[in-house]
Amino acid sequence: MDRAITCARCLADLRTTTSIVSKFNTDWICRDCKTREVAHPKYAEANRAEMEAVRRGDMNYPGIGVPAKLYRPPCKAEEFVVTARLLTRDDPEPVSVSLPESANRYAFPDGSRAAVLPTGAICVLAYA
Numbered sequence: 001m002d003r004a005i006t007c008a009r010c011l012a013d014l015r016t017t018t019s020i021v022s023k024f025n026t027d028w029i030c031r032d033c034k035t036r037e038v039a040h041p042k043y044a045e046a047n048r049a050e051m052e053a054v055r056r057g058d059m060n061y062p063g064i065g066v067p068a069k070l071y072r073p074p075c076k077a078e079e080f081v082v083t084a085r086l087l088t089r090d091d092p093e094p095v096s097v098s099l100p101e102s103a104n105r106y107a108f109p110d111g112s113r114a115a116v117l118p119t120g121a122i123c124v125l126a127y128a
Protein backbone atom coordinates (compact mmCIF):
# COMPACT_ATOMS: atom_id res chain seq x y z
CA MET A 1 0.00 0.00 0.00
CA ASP A 2 1.42 3.37 -0.98
CA ARG A 3 1.73 5.94 1.75
CA ALA A 4 -0.81 8.73 1.20
CA ILE A 5 0.22 12.39 1.25
CA THR A 6 -2.98 13.70 2.86
CA CYS A 7 -4.85 12.36 5.89
CA ALA A 8 -7.92 10.41 4.73
CA ARG A 9 -9.98 11.94 7.55
CA CYS A 10 -8.95 15.60 7.97
CA LEU A 11 -6.80 16.18 4.86
CA ALA A 12 -3.73 17.19 6.92
CA ASP A 13 -0.48 17.11 4.94
CA LEU A 14 1.15 13.80 5.89
CA ARG A 15 4.51 14.96 4.52
CA THR A 16 4.78 17.31 7.51
CA THR A 17 3.29 15.21 10.33
CA THR A 18 3.43 11.67 11.71
CA SER A 19 1.12 9.24 9.95
CA ILE A 20 -0.10 5.71 10.51
CA VAL A 21 -2.59 3.25 9.02
CA SER A 22 -6.04 3.13 10.63
CA LYS A 23 -7.23 0.06 12.55
CA PHE A 24 -10.78 0.57 11.23
CA ASN A 25 -9.78 0.35 7.55
CA THR A 26 -6.66 0.84 5.39
CA ASP A 27 -6.65 4.68 5.44
CA TRP A 28 -3.42 6.55 6.11
CA ILE A 29 -4.23 9.03 8.87
CA CYS A 30 -2.47 11.77 10.86
CA ARG A 31 -1.52 11.56 14.54
CA ASP A 32 -4.54 13.57 15.77
CA CYS A 33 -6.94 11.41 13.77
CA LYS A 34 -5.20 8.31 15.20
CA THR A 35 -5.77 9.68 18.71
CA ARG A 36 -9.47 10.24 17.92
CA GLU A 37 -9.65 6.70 16.55
CA VAL A 38 -8.06 5.13 19.64
CA ALA A 39 -10.51 7.00 21.90
CA HIS A 40 -13.52 5.67 19.96
CA PRO A 41 -15.54 3.02 21.86
CA LYS A 42 -15.24 0.56 18.92
CA TYR A 43 -11.43 0.78 18.68
CA ALA A 44 -10.76 -2.26 20.87
CA GLU A 45 -13.09 -4.32 18.66
CA ALA A 46 -11.32 -3.06 15.49
CA ASN A 47 -7.90 -3.83 16.99
CA ARG A 48 -8.96 -7.33 18.08
CA ALA A 49 -10.48 -8.11 14.64
CA GLU A 50 -7.28 -7.02 12.88
CA MET A 51 -5.08 -9.10 15.18
CA GLU A 52 -7.26 -12.17 14.58
CA ALA A 53 -7.06 -11.61 10.80
CA VAL A 54 -3.25 -11.38 10.93
CA ARG A 55 -3.11 -14.50 13.11
CA ARG A 56 -5.02 -16.50 10.49
CA GLY A 57 -2.72 -15.17 7.77
CA ASP A 58 -4.99 -12.52 6.23
CA MET A 59 -2.57 -9.70 5.45
CA ASN A 60 -5.12 -7.82 3.33
CA TYR A 61 -7.76 -7.49 6.04
CA PRO A 62 -9.89 -4.41 5.18
CA GLY A 63 -10.94 -3.65 8.78
CA ILE A 64 -14.37 -3.46 10.41
CA GLY A 65 -15.14 -0.07 8.80
CA VAL A 66 -14.69 3.50 10.02
CA PRO A 67 -17.39 4.95 12.29
CA ALA A 68 -18.87 7.95 10.42
CA LYS A 69 -18.15 10.31 13.33
CA LEU A 70 -14.42 9.94 12.69
CA TYR A 71 -14.79 11.61 9.28
CA ARG A 72 -16.46 14.67 10.82
CA PRO A 73 -14.63 17.55 12.53
CA PRO A 74 -13.84 16.63 16.15
CA CYS A 75 -16.43 17.32 18.85
CA LYS A 76 -15.34 18.88 22.17
CA ALA A 77 -14.75 15.50 23.82
CA GLU A 78 -12.42 14.51 20.97
CA GLU A 79 -10.60 17.86 21.19
CA PHE A 80 -10.15 17.12 24.91
CA VAL A 81 -8.64 13.70 24.11
CA VAL A 82 -6.26 15.15 21.50
CA THR A 83 -5.19 17.93 23.89
CA ALA A 84 -4.59 15.39 26.67
CA ARG A 85 -2.34 13.42 24.32
CA LEU A 86 -0.37 16.56 23.48
CA LEU A 87 0.06 17.36 27.20
CA THR A 88 1.00 13.85 28.33
CA ARG A 89 2.69 12.70 25.09
CA ASP A 90 0.80 9.42 25.54
CA ASP A 91 -1.80 8.05 23.20
CA PRO A 92 -5.14 7.30 24.80
CA GLU A 93 -5.63 3.66 25.73
CA PRO A 94 -8.59 1.92 24.17
CA VAL A 95 -11.27 1.09 26.68
CA SER A 96 -12.44 -2.47 26.20
CA VAL A 97 -14.10 -3.07 29.55
CA SER A 98 -17.11 -1.44 31.12
CA LEU A 99 -16.32 1.86 32.73
CA PRO A 100 -15.40 1.62 36.43
CA GLU A 101 -17.19 3.79 39.00
CA SER A 102 -13.86 5.48 39.71
CA ALA A 103 -13.62 6.94 36.19
CA ASN A 104 -13.84 10.72 35.99
CA ARG A 105 -16.55 11.74 33.56
CA TYR A 106 -16.60 15.04 31.68
CA ALA A 107 -19.51 16.64 29.83
CA PHE A 108 -18.89 19.33 27.21
CA PRO A 109 -21.11 22.21 26.02
CA ASP A 110 -21.73 20.54 22.65
CA GLY A 111 -23.28 17.51 24.39
CA SER A 112 -20.27 15.24 23.95
CA ARG A 113 -18.81 13.36 26.92
CA ALA A 114 -15.45 11.77 27.78
CA ALA A 115 -14.05 9.69 30.63
CA VAL A 116 -10.61 9.47 32.19
CA LEU A 117 -9.90 6.19 33.97
CA PRO A 118 -7.67 5.80 37.04
CA THR A 119 -5.06 4.23 34.72
CA GLY A 120 -4.94 7.46 32.68
CA ALA A 121 -6.82 5.90 29.76
CA ILE A 122 -9.20 8.32 28.07
CA CYS A 123 -12.19 7.53 25.93
CA VAL A 124 -15.05 9.32 24.26
CA LEU A 125 -18.39 8.28 25.80
CA ALA A 126 -20.72 10.30 23.56
CA TYR A 127 -20.24 12.31 20.39
CA ALA A 128 -21.87 15.65 19.60
Ligand SMILES: [Zn+2]
Nearest residue numbers: 007010030033
Ligand atom coordinates in the same frame (compact mmCIF):
# COMPACT_ATOMS: atom_id res chain seq x y z
ZN1 LIG B 1 -6.13 13.68 10.24
